[in-house]
Amino acid sequence: MAKDSVSMPMASAGIIGMSPDMKISGIEFDPKAFVIAVFVVVILVNLATRFTAG
Secondary structure: OOHHHHHHHHHHHHHHOOOOOEEEOOEEEOHHHHHHHHHHHHHHHHHHHHHHHO
16 A cells, blocks of 8 residues: 555545544544544545556
8 A cells, every 4th residue: 555545534534533532514523534534535545546547
């Protein structure tokens, strides 16, 4: 895995997750779950671009 893709979710989580308990449209939201979801999306996008480019 590329090192730059690892730092992206933490940066976006730092921007979005200012409070420990986020509320999006009245739903309680776990920041850790959001970080994991962003990390998975970054990896999927990374793999997709690798396969389509190569």
